Amino acid sequence: MTHGAPTGIRFTKGHGTQNDFVLVADTRGDLDLTPEQVRRLADRRAGVGGDGVIRLAPTAAIARAGETVADDVLAEEPRAIWFMDYRNADGSIAEMCGNGVRVFTAFAESLGLADLDDADGFALGTRAGVKRVRRVAAPDGSGTWYAVDMGPWFLPGGQEAAATGADAAVAVRGWDAPRPALSVDLGNPHTVVALAEADELERLDLTVAPDVAPVPPRGTNVELVVPLGEERTAAGEVVGRARMRVHERGVGETRSCGTGACAAALAVRTWAAAGGTPAVDTWFVEVPGGLLRVRALPDGHVELAGPAELVFTGEVTLA
Known part of the structure; x- marks a missing residue:
């Protein structure tokens, strides 16, 4: 694509728990979106x-691009022929996005490019x-x-951070002083702060990016989380529950963040273990846009489950 030339781009709008994305199919790998064009696509007014x-x-095209x-x-996986090239709303490149992976999969499936069977x-x-x-069944059986x-x-802070529960400090506008926070890395950086009350979570002013010290080299997402305790499902499994808001680097506050939900659940699990409470592996994380399920897997991986919806398609002309 020649920069500066008017270009018609087919797109699909999708969201996962109201974390929303503009999706573009570039199956030949020849579309070169500039940061300005990304900002234009993501602009909610223009x-x-x-x-x-x-x-x-194509993953091969991303490799050819260097x-x-x-x-x-x-x-690692020759079957991974499609690549999720994710850009934040400000045009910056991000490593990945948990909600975005699910929406990407629904998009690829709609194009006949993903075999989930x-x-x-x-x-x-x-x-x-x-x-x-x-694919998995929704917890309430609704889909x-x-x-x-x-x-x-x-x-990132290792065993010392796990034992003390913190390796950073976060200040949110309106607070009298910074509060301790725990860094969690899921391929992208997160800093998690515990709050005691849901009312305080609702009152937070996240219109301004929280200050984080020390600042990670690539910036960080900041999750504010209220642990809500444990409960037993109808199947007899003990699960944890937490409520979260998030300020994403390069975006601002969003209605949901998949990797952020994982980071929040893993932080609460780490804090519980430091306090001597047996670790719970499955967590339901409530975000403003809906509900996500996080599972700590035995191999040191983490699984994120939630909905994905494609809303509409269209074409936009960008300079």
């Missing part, structure tokens, strides 16, 4: 509107490695969710 833009492109992560993806699920490439997606193996997670 464009289509979304928390980010997702380009579906991104070695795409070579790593194909070496395969026993191993649908494999796709991201800048955080290979992700695998399968189908997508479950994503998000891969390995870790605490």
Whole structure:
């Protein structure tokens, strides 16, 4: 694509728990979206509107463009022929997005490019490695969710952070002082702060980005989470529940963040373990846009499950 030339782009609008995206199918791998064009597409007044833009492109094309992560993806999983090229609303490149992976999968499925009937699920490439997606039943039986193996997670602060529960400090506008926070990495960076009351969570002013110290090299998403305790499901499984709001780097506050929900659940689980409480592996995380399920898997990976919906399609002309 020649920069500056008017270009008609077919798009689909989709969301996962109201974390919304503009999706573009670039099956030949020859679409070069500039940061300005991404900002135009994501603009809620002058464009289509979304928390980010997702380009579906051949993983081989991403490799040809010089991104070695795409070579790593194909070496790990040759079936991961499609790549989720994710951009934040401000035009910056992001490693991946948990809600975006599910919406990407629904988009690929609508194009006939994803086989979720395969026993191993649908494999796709991201800048955080290979992700695998399968269909699961929604917890209330109301329909189908997508479950994503998000891969390995870790605490950048290591065992010391796990023991003390913090390795950073976060200040939110309106607070008298910064509060302790825990860094969690899921291929993209997160900083999680615990709050005691749901009322305080509702009152938070996230119109301004929280201050984080120390600031991670690539910035960070900030999750504010209220642990809501544990409950037993009808099947007898003990699960945890938490409520969260999130400020995403390059975007602002969003209605949901999939990797953020994982980070929040894993942080609450870490804090509970530090306090001597047996670890609960399954968590339901309430976000303003809906409900997500997070599971800590035995192999050190984490799984995210939730809905994905494609809303409408159209064409937009960009300079």
